[in-house]
Amino acid sequence: MTPRWIATGLSQDLPKAVVMAGHWQGHDLAVWRSATGRLQAWNDRCPHRGMRLSHGFVRGETLACIYHGWVYGADGGCKHIPAHPALTPPATITVASFACVEQDGVIWVAPADMAGAPPVLSDLQPLRSISLTCDVAAVLAAEPALQGQDILRATVQIGEQGQQVCLVAQEGPAGLTLHALCGVGADKVAVSRWVEDLRRRAEMKVAA
Amino acid sequence: MIAQQVLNEWYPVAMAAQIRAGQRRVTQLLGQPITVDLQKGAIVVTGQGGALHVTEAFGHVWACPGTPAHDLFPIPEALEPGRRLVDVGVVRVKCSPLRAVENFLDIAHFPFVHTDVLGAEPHTEVNRYEVQIREDSDEVWATKVTFYQPQAAKSAEGGIVTQYMYRVPAPTAAVLYKTCPNRTDAWDVIGIFVQPLTEELCDVWPWMALYDDVTPQAELIAFQQMIFLQDRSILENQIPRLLPLDPGMEIPTQADLTSIAYRRWLKKRGLTYGAQMVAA
Ligand code: FES
Numbered sequence: 442m443t444p445r446w447i448a449t450g451l452s453q454d455l456p457k458a459v460v461m462a463g464h465w466q467g468h469d470l471a472v473w474r475s476a477t478g479r480l481q482a483w484n485d486r487c488p489h490r491g492m493r494l495s496h497g498f499v500r501g502e503t504l505a506c507i508y509h510g511w512v513y514g515a516d517g518g519c520k521h522i523p524a525h526p527a528l529t530p531p532a533t534i535t536v537a538s539f540a541c542v543e544q545d546g547v548i549w550v551a552p553a554d555m556a557g558a559p560p561v562l563s564d565l566q567p568l569r570s571i572s573l574t575c576d577v578a579a580v581l582a583a584e585p586a587l588q589g590q591d592i593l594r595a596t597v598q599i600g601e602q603g604q605q606v607c608l609v610a611q612e613g614p615a616g617l618t619l620h621a622l623c624g625v626g627a628d629k630v631a632v633s634r635w636v637e638d639l640r641r642r643a644e645m646k647v648a649a
Numbered sequence: 650m651i652a653q654q655v656l657n658e659w660y661p662v663a664m665a666a667q668i669r670a671g672q673r674r675v676t677q678l679l680g681q682p683i684t685v686d687l688q689k690g691a692i693v694v695t696g697q698g699g700a701l702h703v704t705e706a707f708g709h710v711w712a713c714p715g716t717p718a719h720d721l722f723p724i725p726e727a728l729e730p731g732r733r734l735v736d737v738g739v740v741r742v743k744c745s746p747l748r749a750v751e752n753f754l755d756i757a758h759f760p761f762v763h764t765d766v767l768g769a770e771p772h773t774e775v776n777r778y779e780v781q782i783r784e785d786s787d788e789v790w791a792t793k794v795t796f797y798q799p800q801a802a803k804s805a806e807g808g809i810v811t812q813y814m815y816r817v818p819a820p821t822a823a824v825l826y827k828t829c830p831n832r833t834d835a836w837d838v839i840g841i842f843v844q845p846l847t848e849e850l851c852d853v854w855p856w857m858a859l860y861d862d863v864t865p866q867a868e869l870i871a872f873q874q875m876i877f878l879q880d881r882s883i884l885e886n887q888i889p890r891l892l893p894l895d896p897g898m899e900i901p902t903q904a905d906l907t908s909i910a911y912r913r914w915l916k917k918r919g920l921t922y923g924a925q926m927v928a929a
């Protein structure tokens with residue numbers, strides 16, 4: 442499989458000084474934003490005893506592991522081991538990092554050596570992320586107007602008006618997540634209801 | 650195939666008082682279904698191939714699915730007059746039984762996982778302590794362990810430097826000895842007896858032998874359960890689930906000497922149920 446950018450969340454759901462779980466093609470990630478807003482995506486495994494770093498906590502420009510408090514700096518290198526406060530940790534203790542950029546309100550991840558930028562989703566505003574128990578094929582079957590493979594777009598009739606809808610698909614260990622965007626100026630509440638209805642219809646396709 | 654040396658060890662399978670009260674327990678041991686119940690006044694553990702070897706000790710029922718390589722380890726303090734023996738109950742954890750034991754041997758996590766109870770920043774330093782594999786008893790021991798604790802026990806008031814000793818007498822059991830807040834000449838004793846349901850699922854039975862006549866039983870149990878639920882939030886989120894015995898997989902420091910010795914001891918004795926031998 443050729444490496445590609447995967448959407449792992451919306452910018453609005455990751456405030457400063459917060460870490461969350463992310464995924465890239467079967468790899469679990471810890472995606473976090475520092476106190477000054479710097480965004481990073483790392484392998485979700487502390488090198489010490491394997492604890493998920495997505496359960497850790499952000500302090501300033503560092504991410505700390507919740508198990509024994511090992512502190513990792515912006516380069517992924519271990520900066521502090523609380524059990525041995527006087528020790529300078531060896532440079533070999535590092536967490537593998539992924540490429541991570543945000544664009545159009547979407548957080549994108551890819552392998553560290555990924556060339557090129559994520560897809561552009563201009564003239565859209567982020568709406569919400571929603572998880573589904575079905576696959577993308579069921580979503581496409583439920584709404585034939587949607588075009589695309591992992592970026593699904595359509596102009597759909599919501600209420601009186603035609604609205605631009607864009608759903609960016611992400612496959613994770615717990616199933617499918619759709620990161621939804623809508624046209625600038627659209628009625629967010631109405632589009633959000635439409636997305637929920639789409640989920641119900643798509644999940645019914647699988648049950649049927 | 651489960652190695653014979655694994656089958657020849659003793660494992661906790663129930664709380665004795667519950668079985669004696671007539672509660673039948675249908676459970677698993679090393680991936681096989683077993684039943685623990687009372688037959689003509691005796692506790693019996695039955696597996697698919699028939700009855701297992703059984704012994705009762707420290708409030709719990711222990712079973713051996715193979716041919717016991719030795720008697721169940723002793724805890725002499727359990728017999729000392731004046732101690733209160735407390736069966737805490739069961740905590741089910743989705744992790745390797747070996748990871749559950751290793752976590753019990755670890756002190757460096759106290760300030761971060763049991764914050765303001767068993768530890769607190771900035772008191773995070775783990776001083777050097779001593780670790781040995783005792784040849785006579787074939788047990789892992791850690792001694793001269795000290796740690797600053799804001800509230801070391803239910804009966805402790807205010808912060809103290811607590812002294813600890815740790816002991817691994819069986820692959821899925823560990824016992825700790827810690828400074829007793831009420832008596833300077835004795836140790837409180839806390840054990841965890843881990844029942845390996847499968848390689849990635851276990852029932853943890855904490856048990857205590859304390860000098861504490863004051864604290865109500867329900868409070869002692871609630872305190873210990875709170876501690877173990879905090880540990881569970883860690884244990885269910887370690888990757889991989891199995892305990893890596895390959896030294897390249899994880900990075901220990903001097904604070905982890907007990908864990909290093911425990912892993913070596915498991916590997917040397919071939920007690921690898923719940924362990925990962927080669928990095929995946
Ligand atoms: S597992 Fe992360 S600090 Fe120990």
Ligand SMILES: [Fe+2]
Nearest residue numbers: 752762763880
């Ligand atoms: Fe703990």
